Amino acid sequence: MSKNKSGIWSFFASVRLAIVLLFLIAFFALVGTLVPQREAVGDLAQRLSPALFSFLEKMQIFDLYHSVWFVLLSGLLSVNLIICSVDRFPTAWRRFRMKRDPQDEEAFKSMPLEDTFPSALNIRQAADVAAGVLKKKYRSVERSEDAGRVYLCAGKGRFSLFGVYIVHLSILLFIAGAVIGSVFGIEAFVNINEGDTISAINLRNAGQLLSLPFSVRCDKFTVELYESGMPKTFQSDLVFLKEGREVRSGKLRVNHPIEFEGFRFYQASYGAAPGGKATLALAREGGHRDAINVAQGYTFDLPGKEGTFQVLRVEENMMKMGPAVKVAVRSNKNEEVVFWIFQQIDQIKKISPDIFEQVPVFNPALFRPYTFSLLGLEEKYYTGLQVNHDPGTPVVVAAAILLIGGLMLILFSYARLIWVRIVQKGDEIVLAVAGRSYKNSAGLQKEIQYLFAELKGNLEKSK
Amino acid sequence: MINTTILSWVTFIYFAAFVFYLFRMVLGHEFWGKLATWTALAGLIAQSVALIIRWMTSYDLGIGHAPLSNFYESLIFFAWTIVLLYLLMEWRLKNRSIGVFVMPVAFLIMAYASIAPGVNQKIEPLIPALQSNWLTSHVLTCFMGYAAFTVAFALGMMFLIKNAVDNRSSGTSVFIRRLPSEFQMDDLMHSSAVLGFIFLTLGIVTGSVWAHYAWGSYWSWDPKETWSLITWLIYAVMLHARLVRGWRGKRMAIMAIVGFACVLFTYLGVNLLPSLHSYMM
Numbered sequence: 001m002s003k004n005k006s007g008i009w010s011f012f013a014s015v016r017l018a019i020v021l022l023f024l025i026a027f028f029a030l031v032g033t034l035v036p037q038r039e040a041v042g043d044l045a046q047r048l049s050p051a052l053f054s055f056l057e058k059m060q061i062f063d064l065y066h067s068v069w070f071v072l073l074s075g076l077l078s079v080n081l082i083i084c085s086v087d088r089f090p091t092a093w094r095r096f097r098m099k100r101d102p103q104d105e106e107a108f109k110s111m112p113l114e115d116t117f118p119s120a121l122n123i124r125q126a127a128d129v130a131a132g133v134l135k136k137k138y139r140s141v142e143r144s145e146d147a148g149r150v151y152l153c154a155g156k157g158r159f160s161l162f163g164v165y166i167v168h169l170s171i172l173l174f175i176a177g178a179v180i181g182s183v184f185g186i187e188a189f190v191n192i193n194e195g196d197t198i199s200a201i202n203l204r205n206a207g208q209l210l211s212l213p214f215s216v217r218c219d220k221f222t223v224e225l226y227e228s229g230m231p232k233t234f235q236s237d238l239v240f241l242k243e244g245r246e247v248r249s250g251k252l253r254v255n256h257p258i259e260f261e262g263f264r265f266y267q268a269s270y271g272a273a274p275g276g277k278a279t280l281a282l283a284r285e286g287g288h289r290d291a292i293n294v295a296q297g298y299t300f301d302l303p304g305k306e307g308t309f310q311v312l313r314v315e316e317n318m319m320k321m322g323p324a325v326k327v328a329v330r331s332n333k334n335e336e337v338v339f340w341i342f343q344q345i346d347q348i349k350k351i352s353p354d355i356f357e358q359v360p361v362f363n364p365a366l367f368r369p370y371t372f373s374l375l376g377l378e379e380k381y382y383t384g385l386q387v388n389h390d391p392g393t394p395v396v397v398a399a400a401i402l403l404i405g406g407l408m409l410i411l412f413s414y415a416r417l418i419w420v421r422i423v424q425k426g427d428e429i430v431l432a433v434a435g436r437s438y439k440n441s442a443g444l445q446k447e448i449q450y451l452f453a454e455l456k457g458n459l460e461k462s463k
Numbered sequence: 464m465i466n467t468t469i470l471s472w473v474t475f476i477y478f479a480a481f482v483f484y485l486f487r488m489v490l491g492h493e494f495w496g497k498l499a500t501w502t503a504l505a506g507l508i509a510q511s512v513a514l515i516i517r518w519m520t521s522y523d524l525g526i527g528h529a530p531l532s533n534f535y536e537s538l539i540f541f542a543w544t545i546v547l548l549y550l551l552m553e554w555r556l557k558n559r560s561i562g563v564f565v566m567p568v569a570f571l572i573m574a575y576a577s578i579a580p581g582v583n584q585k586i587e588p589l590i591p592a593l594q595s596n597w598l599t600s601h602v603l604t605c606f607m608g609y610a611a612f613t614v615a616f617a618l619g620m621m622f623l624i625k626n627a628v629d630n631r632s633s634g635t636s637v638f639i640r641r642l643p644s645e646f647q648m649d650d651l652m653h654s655s656a657v658l659g660f661i662f663l664t665l666g667i668v669t670g671s672v673w674a675h676y677a678w679g680s681y682w683s684w685d686p687k688e689t690w691s692l693i694t695w696l697i698y699a700v701m702l703h704a705r706l707v708r709g710w711r712g713k714r715m716a717i718m719a720i721v722g723f724a725c726v727l728f729t730y731l732g733v734n735l736l737p738s739l740h741s742y743m744m
Contacts, residue, residue, distance in 0.1 A: 015708055022700045029693050254592055388679045400668045404665065411657060
């Protein structure tokens with residue numbers, strides 16, 4: 001394979017292709033941030049001529065990140081990565097498996113450090129001291145002796161030879177994870193009114209409904225606001241049901257999704273739902289006071305059975321005078337009175353004391369012998385949920401771990417071999433240190449200098 | 464607030480450090496270099512104190528969070544990481560000549576944070592999506608990456624200036640002679656870009672983990688995400704071109720500058736586009 005490389009093989013194995021592809025992907029990504037994508041395209045449709053617009057649409061310019069172009073580029077990059085890694089991996093493997101030869105005189109031919117100095121040690125002792133120093137820095141040390149010379153050999157960072165392949169593999173996994181996600185994944189959303197149950201979600205891309213194999217009920221939605229009116233927290237109390245049985249319940253908060261049967265539910269948004277509740281108090285002249293929870297459309301009997309009343313409207317802020325409820329009271333004689341009940345009626349009366357004369361329907365005591373008052377409104381919300389199912393996620397997680405690990409290997413480690421040669425010349429010792437690395441020769445040179453100084457210091461002071 | 468007062472003073476301290484670095488380059492006395500280093504260090508300490516005060520103040524306000532949550536705070540933190548990284552480099556390399564190119568960047572960022580209209584200096588409570596442990600690690604790693612790319616950019620500018628002057632005239636000025644050798648600058652530029660690349664990778668990964676928890680998708684082609692990918696790709700090209708195709712010097716310098724332009728667009732330009740990250744403004 002490596003001997004007889006065809007043109008196509010070397011084309012796909014080239015780094016030049018990788019550089020061109022990375023540039024092209026960057027360029028397409030850039031275009032995608034400038035041209036409106038997907039839902040955002042509507043505005044542009046009116047400004048461009050129909051012919052141009054439909055041409056661009058056919059070219060998939062408005063969904064670039066899922067377009068043929070992007071798939072093509074990712075595909076080419078994958079092929080490029082695979083071929084170039086397969087092409088180069090055998091070399092890395094050979095270097096990884098290479099047997100260390102302590103007596104490699106070749107190594108000492110390039111840039112060795114050498115010095116002759118007196119030492120009280122004989123060659124064996126000197127070699128022991130040197131081996132001790134080497135062992136501290138490099139785990140394993142090989143030793144060999146030949147005709148009055150001692151050779152030591154040590155190495156480190158062999159695994160960093162694989163760093164680049166781990167990174168390449170991670171990129172392939174990212175692409176694979178994205179493909180799995182886009183083919184088998186689901187991106188959807190659903191709004192649930194408080195108290196309601198849903199069993200279908202809206203798919204984001206297709207605009208269709210997808211039925212779930214279970215249903216979800218939102219019992220309660222709560223939102224807490226800062227003084228500025230910005231939301232502080234919001235959460236939904238969700239219940240998951242299968243065949244009518246409650247299987248699981250939980251509080252869904254922003255940043256804390258809930259997973260159920262492979263679907264992940266995210267708290268995305270919220271809003272006001274129609275049909276808020278109100279608490280009314282009915283006071284009977286000389287009698288006692290009743291409190292009732294009501295909602296729009298509800299009909300109740302009056303406590304003394306004088307008739308019925310119906311809640312017509314629940315307003316959060318009626319004519320800027322605060323919360324109010326509109327009711328119709330129908331007596332047993334079939335006479336009907338309609339009026340408003342304001343929560344802040346006392347303040348309203350303070351500001352305009354003759355309000356009941358001006359607007360009689362604002363009088364909550366229009367139906368004798370009762371006086372209605374509004375104790376409070378309980379707003380009703382809907383909760384907006386994002387629902388996702390992405391089987392590609394574990395692949396992407398693995399890819400991210402490999403990517404970071406691979407980069408760390410490349411950055412913080414490099415493969416090198418170190419040789420030490422000790423020769424005795426009478427009372428003196430000749431120490432030589434050399435090394436070999438496939439990259440970072442500057443770093444290796446520095447390392448050898450430090451090692452040499454340390455070895456020399458140790459050999460000189462040992463007695 | 465006391466923290467913003469300190470921070471606006473830090474702006475002037477960084478400017479002074481820049482002027483001292485410049486004096487050193489022009490006058491050639493190492494006295495100015497030492498003064499510049501100590502000034503920059505004093506600025507960094509003052510800025511750290513201000514950041515800690517701001518952090519504590521947010522707890523006193525009952526909305527405690529790390530000072531990394533709005534545009535103002537991100538600018539301040541950006542300048543802080545740049546000066547920190549630069550001083551570490553200066554200390555390790557025993558070379559002060561990069562300061563004259565790095566300090567003005569830090570100064571300009573601080574000045575922009577202090578005086579630009581529309582930059583809100585108030586400590587604000589966090590919206591629910593930002594209430595996550597991933598906020599700190601995401602912002603921290605991203606800005607460490609940005610800072611390393613800033614240093615690479617400064618080195619790229621230095622390289623191009625030296626390269627242009629060397630080619631033009633025979634008698635070079637003191638300023639040019641005091642710059643590191645072209646080999647050294649090229650090496651440093653590469654190291655800074657590698658460091659930035661690792662941090663940017665960590666920033667993107669922490670960001671997508673967070674997005675997975677907050678938005679339901681680890682990647683949604685939001686403009687900020689896309690631009691961070693573009694930046695990542697540009698630096699990936701830069702590192703490959705050097706390692707495998709042997710690009711050196713001028714080409715690397717141009718790549719460092721193009722990469723930095725992408726960083727700036729990722730950080731600032733994206734705010735002009737509709738984005739999920741829009742709360743940064």
